[in-house]
Amino acid sequence: MDLGSLKQQMDELDEQMGKLFARRMELSAQTARTRRDMGLVPVDLAGQREAKDRFQAVAGPELSGYAGVVYSTLQDVCQSYLATLLREPSALCARIARSVQTTKPLFPESATVACQGVEGAYAQIAADKLFHDAHISYVKSFEGVFAAIASGFCRYGVLPLENSTAGSVNRIYDLMMEYNFSIVRSVRVKVDHNLLVRPGTKREDIREIFSHEQAIAQCGEFIKTMPGVRVTVCENTAVAAKRVAESGRNDVAALSSHACGALYGLETLAADVQDKGNNYTRFICIGKDPEIFPGADRTSIMLTVSHRPGSLYRLMSRITALGINLTKLESRPLPDRDFEFMFYFDLETSVYSPRFIQLMADLEEMCETFRYLGSYSEIV
Secondary structure (H helix, E strand, C coil), rough: CCCHHHHHHHHHHHHHHHHHEEEEEEEEHHHHHHHCCCCCCCCCCCHHHHHHHHHHHHHHHHHHHHHHHHHHHHHHHHHHHHCCCCCCCCCHHHHHHHHHHHHCCCCCCCCCCCEEEECCCCCHHHHHHCCCEEEEECCHHHHHHHHHHCCCCCCCEEEEECCCCCCCCHHHHHHHHCCCCCEEEEEEECCCCCCEECCCHHHCCCCCCEEEEHHHHHHHHHHHHHCCCCCEEEECCCHHHHHHHCCCCEEEEEEEEHHHHHHCCCEEEEEECCCCCCEEEEEEEEECCCCCCCCCCEEEEEEEECCCCHHHHHHHHHHCCCCCCCEEEEECCCCCCCCCCCEEEEEEEECCHHHHEEEHHHHHCCCEEEEEEEECCCCC
């Protein structure tokens, strides 16, 4: 049989399957409505399992596993479709709609902002990029930023979430599980790490380098060129620069920014020593209450799924079925629960899209726990 004939047969089958799919969805909707009218739950889960077994049996032993995946995907798509027909508006979707309606049309130019560290920290640079006039309060820890928001001491907080070369800031994800907050905007900041010293210090004099653990990870290759030098972790790169400036020592250096060098009167012995030149850190701006400003096209959520095979896959297939782009997936272990995880998602979708509202309602029903963290836009 020639290739053209084979393709023609597959095209014909695809057309038949398309028609059968449409008919299958129509019958599913009729069945769900009838069950609801009878006082039953719209979806017969036991019946679905039996139908899946029959579907796999028809496919035969060799294709049984593949057939099971196909049927499970079909059911996920079907349930998503039925939800749009039968579901009552959820409290979450109503809250999102209120936030869209009540948030002011312009992001504030001036605000009180909590940042971890001291003057010159990258969080401060991010805050200045977000706000025309940021009134910054510095706290000692990432937890202090969350606490400043929770207490109402500051309206916003700015926190590093991930770096393009060193990866995620895991401590932030852990704190997200502990505090209630909303992401209102995000921003990317170009990171430049430099070897900063007190005036007169030579490279051969250096015995200790101070910096933040992320900066140390981002400058690993450069640090290897300085054997025998001790590396000491600080709260952030600005603290490292300040510590060197105030140390009175000429045998220490900091891995920090050009801005910190100028701020604390330090000299640059080596510039741009990060392993990769395309080095950016993404910061999130958080507030106590949901605020959804115009143009919001990114949404962040956290959730847990049942500890059963296929639970995460079925959730992912629902996202795929709605044509929504998943830009980030992060997992963090749940405290006091062995080998179970909280999943963090970034979704690329307009908050005004009906598909977005449908997905939020779908995930709320599918997940064991679900937290909507906010919809926002990102400054690059």
